[in-house]
Amino acid sequence: MTNIKQKILFGGAIAILVLAVFAFVFVPALGGSASGKVLEFGKWGGKPIEYVQDSFFVRQIQSLTENLKSRGQEIDQFTHYQVMQSAFTSAVLRLAILDAVDAAEYKPPQSLVNKYLVSYYQDENGKYSAKAFRDTPEITRSARRNLITEELTAQRYISDVFGTREETFGIKVSASETALLQQMAGPQRSFNYVSFSTADYPESETVAFGKENDDFFVKHSFSVITLDSQSAAKKLVKSIAKEETTFTDAITTLSTRIGTSDEGKLLKSYRSDINTLFSDAEDLAAVLALSPGESSQVVMAGKSYAIVRCDEPAVSPDFSDPTVISAIKSYMNLNERGRIEDFYLNQAKAFAETARLSGFDNACEINDLQKYSTTHFGINYGNVELLTPLPVEENVVFSEAVRNESFFKTAFSIEPAAVSNPILLGREIIVLQVSEERAADTQLAEMIPLFYSKYAMSWAEKSVTEAFLASDKLDDKFMETYLEYFLN
Template identity: 30%
Template sequence: MNQENVIKPKKQHTKIGAVIVLIISAAVFLPVGGAVVFQAIFNTNKAPVFGSFDGKKIKYEPGSDFMQAAANLADMYQQYGYNLTYELSNQPTDMSYYRIFTTAFAQTVMNSAFSKEVEYSGYKVPAAAIDRAILPAFTDENGKFSKKLYNQISDADLNTMRLNSEKNLVYSRYVDDLFGTGATEFNGKPLYGLKSAAAEESFISSLGEEKHSFNMVTFDTGDYPKEEAVKFGKENSDKFIKYSLSAITAETESEAKAILKQIQNTEITFEDAVSEKSQKYYTGSDGKITTSYGYQLVSMIPDEKDRDAVKALSKDSLSSVIKTSRGYTIFRADTESEQPDFTKTETADAALSYMKANEKGTIETYYSEQAANFAADAAVNGFDSACKKFSLTKTDVPAFSLNYGNSTLVDEKAGAPVAGLTSILTNENALKSAFALKVNGISEPLILGSNIIVLQCTGIQTQVAENTDSLAARISQADQSCAQRLLMVSDRVVDNTFQTYIQNFMNLSAK
């Protein structure tokens, strides 16, 4: 039996996730090379527009902050081992390009917003500050100023360097003042930015100290038995009557009535009307409706009386003009309706597909009852015994903190400890139930997305925070993330990154 104990934290290591997360740093806009990484992807004759900020378009074009940010982020990805060589026959499957563009877009927006705020304040970057910023570019291997290196740079390049440094310092002024990200310290604390009281830091660092470990079994609602779906189908057979229908759809009721009159007067055949006059919203080119089960007619024909009239059509008969979800439709029964035969694989599969799409509550109830039976058996005979009896695989869940919202303030290693538990981090009731368990206690069934789980608490551990040096940085990062999210959903931002990316990427692929 696991008992409460104290464990020491493990050291953290830098991962590629640090690159994927938005890096709020003006340095991302400074030229470091690699600006042609994405040249082949886009039509350089017309710069793609990814959106706008305060009405100003954000374009992927030479000289723009957006292009420079994307190039520098791509360079960072490559340093972490990502192969960003673009080949039409072997496009990246990990969405690396898309993540780079979305990150670069957000950084460009934030750069514009923060720099504007500094300009509004009237702040001007002192020339001496620019001198200090560019000085490292002219130091020798001993860290001393090299007049030779300084004299080698042209006036134009020196001016560009100073302008870029000034832009960097304007942006950094805002970030440092609000978030305390600068290196300048006083008494071991960042000189700039919102300060945290010692008591507050102590409280925050204690939030993730208590960690609970669990045994877990999972009931996947995607595995709903077909025989159960067949039972449902037999009890609701009307939904699975098969109709063989053809249809002609017009935009307006008057158009549809005129077509019906022409057919009735033998001025045009139904087939010719399909070919020449139908909008084919619900059919193929032959006019046949592709959704043939009773339940599939509901979304097409909203009115129940109209649906009943269509279902009652005899072979070769025509309906009146029916108002459908889109347009006005004339239906024809091509054959008599066919009663469901659930011994046929096709019909059984249709019942299962219907239930997965429309009866999720029924499926959840089925598995919740299974899970409740498992929990009751486990409480009496033990978790392992119940797993064997119910043919379930037990998952060992490593100790993790009560961390609603998955905040890195509570736990630097924020995230689900195992697959299948991701949604518990944003499920208040499930977290309460799990962390209220005493050692060896067994939970009631918990619904997490498409899974129903049962947990058994196997241990409660206290992890003492021995080193809180990173806490200030985590608080600052949390503030920055909040600032980013609020800005990106504001009315000042138009974000068309996804549409622009897909349009340009797919157009190139099609060439």
């Protein structure tokens, strides 16, 4: 049984049991700004999800809390947040499901509702008692009938969409699909590998790029007034020209200070930054042509209307300055990833050639590289739980391989003991050697037919949950409401 299913509705008979035990739930009194208020955490299709007496939301909070307490877990602030968030998700799904069933015009038969209502009106021997029924106030009987009707309505959706233990309803899994998954369980391979990190790009190469593109790293000194209105910016230009106001005063009183300090100084002022900020060629040329003390007409700076003043002459880059080198690195990581990757791809290719000629271990020794090894795993795109996972915890670089089709094609197409071509995984480049290949784990292959349908149901539940939570029908106010009224 998946966590999602436990969170949704307590499913079938369990739901009835919960309702029988917690027939009426009271909300603890809230003090402070929440006193006397009905707290609304959101809406589904206009229907509110409220923190009110005996609501499904509150029943979920109570049930999840009691479940955790029964397992000896302390309910601290963080756990309470998790409980309330899970309960909110359940309430959203509840309303979404009831909405979907209502659109299908389904209603549970009264005979079925009556069957489940019997448990509320039993004597000490567990038999139906007409006296217990008569002695129950009409308002309570009506509330119970409504609860049971709603529960059975929701359960109809769950059974039809996700299935039941008897596999009469819900998504079906074909024998061919299961057989394919069994094939995916093997063969399994373990690997030796080396890794080249692009984060280690040499400073000498960084400086070399800077010298080749020294204009990009010229440092400018500009003050900028940013405004949301073009007409206001044009009026301000005239006002400054007539000396009705000063550039400095306008920074203090009028500028929105987007991309500037409180004093109006442009924060990112290398030529490469200037090129990006002033994307219009004429605006860029006008800004770069400013002399010290001179201010511009209205130009576009990103999405703002701007007036720019040149404060000091531009300064050529000092390639021994750590600040300049850091700026070049940042620029290259953003705009020249290909150059950095090519540097290490060439090193990785050279290593692979050496490894094929002299052996993997010798190549590691010659190139002063650490050899790493993995445990066995098969083709498991996405690290599906049912199959042997990629060992990403022990081999962090493989976290980028989990959804990398090229990685799996390369890793499982080379011959045993062979060395691969370089593989780019995020910011790392690796070269693999097949260490060992073995058949699929026999026990795993036998377990797949038994458990695959349950995993498929779990994936279906996850997909439906994500779809409902992303729906335009959901007005999610959970976080803001929780932070305002429940965070101590």
